Amino acid sequence: MAGCLRYAARPKFTTYYGCMSPMDSTTPSFSFTPNPAPVSPERRAELMANPGFGRVFTDHMATVSYTEGRGWHDAKVVPYGPLSLDPASSVLHYAQEIFEGLKAYRTPEGSVVMFRPDANARRFRDSAARMAMAELPEELFVGAIEALVRADRDWVPSGEGQSLYLRPFMISNDVFLGVKPASEYLFCVIACPVGAYFGGGCVSVWVSETYTRAAPGGTGAVKCGGNYAASLQAQAESKREGCDQVLFLDSREQRYVEEMGGMNVVFVDGDTLVTPPLGGTILPGITRDTLLMLARARGLKVEERPLPIDEVFEKAASGQFSEAFACGTAAVISPIGKLRRPTGEAVFGDGVTPGALSLSLKDELVGLQTGRGNDANGWVHRIL
Ligand SMILES: Cc1ncc(COP(=O)(O)O)c(C=O)c1O
Known part of the structure; x- marks a missing residue:
């Protein structure tokens, strides 16, 4: 065409x-x-x-x-x-x-x-x-x-x-x-x-074991309206469970973390950011991409790898995953306080206070987006 x-x-x-x-x-x-x-x-x-x-x-x-x-x-x-x-x-x-x-x-x-x-x-x-x-x-x-x-x-x-x-x-x-x-x-x-999309605190996230968002070969990696219609029941389920947002797992095994209804997800393990890889079922978020580049520029490590949900719960419990956040255009970074699933809860930090790295990455990105940072990558596009 x-x-x-x-x-x-x-x-x-x-x-x-x-x-x-x-x-x-x-x-x-x-x-x-x-x-x-x-x-x-x-x-x-x-x-x-x-x-x-x-x-x-x-x-x-x-x-x-x-x-x-x-x-x-x-x-x-x-x-x-x-x-x-x-x-x-x-x-x-x-x-x-x-x-x-x-x-x-x-x-x-x-x-x-x-x-x-x-x-x-x-x-x-x-x-x-x-x-x-x-x-x-x-x-x-x-x-x-x-x-x-x-x-x-x-x-x-x-x-x-x-x-x-x-x-x-x-x-x-x-x-x-x-x-x-x-x-x-x-x-x-x-x-x-x-205005601001979410309030300043942490969000709670329900891990859906009922619904999936995207299958290999499907439309998960693109922004078509149907993906969002299909996520609404899962979002309603998360509300019934007392959570703000829903996290989807992979559709084959329901074992690996994919993304939220409208945001990508990242976990902080010491000086490493861990996030699921792009691969056809996850929307390639521009915020995700930008944050990973900013993190690398700070000397942080980035692991884009299949991430089992059980590992997330274990590493939250041991304190190894000290922070988690969702990221996307609307909210930039939304720190995650808790993940919940039918068998239990994973808490990051104290569960209510946003993590320091999440906040400092958000500050850096918001500064760049609003023309207050050093635009070394030529990301800022002036209109007026
Ligand atoms: C399903 C989904 N994942 C991730 C994102 C984050 O993408 P971006 O950072 O480009 O806004 C969005 C928002 O567009 C989304 O709808």
């Missing part, structure tokens, strides 16, 4: 975004239709004072369409609003849907940056490939987000722990009930100001 990609004719567009020249036929440009009734500055300030997570949305959204034979076209930023879908749209029946999650941050100087958006763009392509969907060029993925953030710049919060959460997603929208890869897709980006 990549071979037939092209962008719609330039004259259609009224506003160009980005530092790229509109004359360059390989770079995206977006038309802009301003929202005729944007949220007032007073109401916006009220909403942004306590936005929660994923409830408050900005004034605009970015969309790009794909049609087989024509490629990507109609890149635009338009007022945020409902999508009109035919009831026979294939996404409603066969769930060709993928998404991403990343954030834009306000720096202390007032500019706006993203962190490693190219990595999200690559993962989005990988997700599309696995789900037999049209692959969105990486510059179009990043360009759509930039165009939206520029339009909604006033929605990027500056409070402690706050950011603008960006949700790019793609659906198939063929009007056809046959089971086959669609020939039409809609890519869309929406944005919402968010």
Whole structure:
């Protein structure tokens, strides 16, 4: 599908975004239709004072369409609003849907940056490939987000722990009930100001022996909506058991740690971080990848290896695994106080106080993400 990609004719567009020249036929440009009734500055300030997570949305959204034979076209930023879908749209029946999650941050100087958006763009392509969907060029993925953030710049919060959460997603929208890869897709980006995802303490985690998340050959390594629908009963089980989150084990033997519903998981063993390896059933988290690189740069060791859940319980009991944390874009690092399963509990540290290494890695990463660190790896992507 990549071979037939092209962008719609330039004259259609009224506003160009980005530092790229509109004359360059390989770079995206977006038309802009301003929202005729944007949220007032007073109401916006009220909403942004306590936005929660994923409830408050900005004034605009970015969309790009794909049609087989024509490629990507109609890149635009338009007022945020409902999508009109035919009831026979294939996404409603066969769930060709993928998404991403990343954030834009306000720096202390007032500019706006993203962190490693190219990595999200690559993962989005990988997700599309696995789900037999049209692959969105990486510059179009990043360009759509930039165009939206520029339009909604006033929605990027500056409070402690706050950011603008960006949700790019793609659906198939063929009007056809046959089971086959669609020939039409809609890519869309929406944005919402968010506060801290979890509180400051430790989370408790239920180890599900009832449900698994991903099987070899399945879709565990990509970000398709179906993975999350399938995790909801397990999440409900964890709530019934009095826990905040669920940890999944491998589907073959129910013996090895995989990941949580929306985060990767890492254990601290002295000066070594131990985490399950990527291998098809775990989402390759960008936070995980970044933290492992930061840890290595500090001289810590990293073991990516199959990790039996029994070993975790034994090493928590002996104190060898002194800390555990979950990591992902939404919460960055969530220290884990306790793991629970039907036969017992594993406690890390005193079970309530976040571990020192978890906190210092979180500080380092948040500093980088918000433009306050030394960006030696060129991870910070400035938008404004
Ligand atoms: C299943 C799952 N694992 C891990 C992660 C962490 O990925 P990232 O660090 O890229 O946000 C996420 C969140 O995107 C997720 O949904």
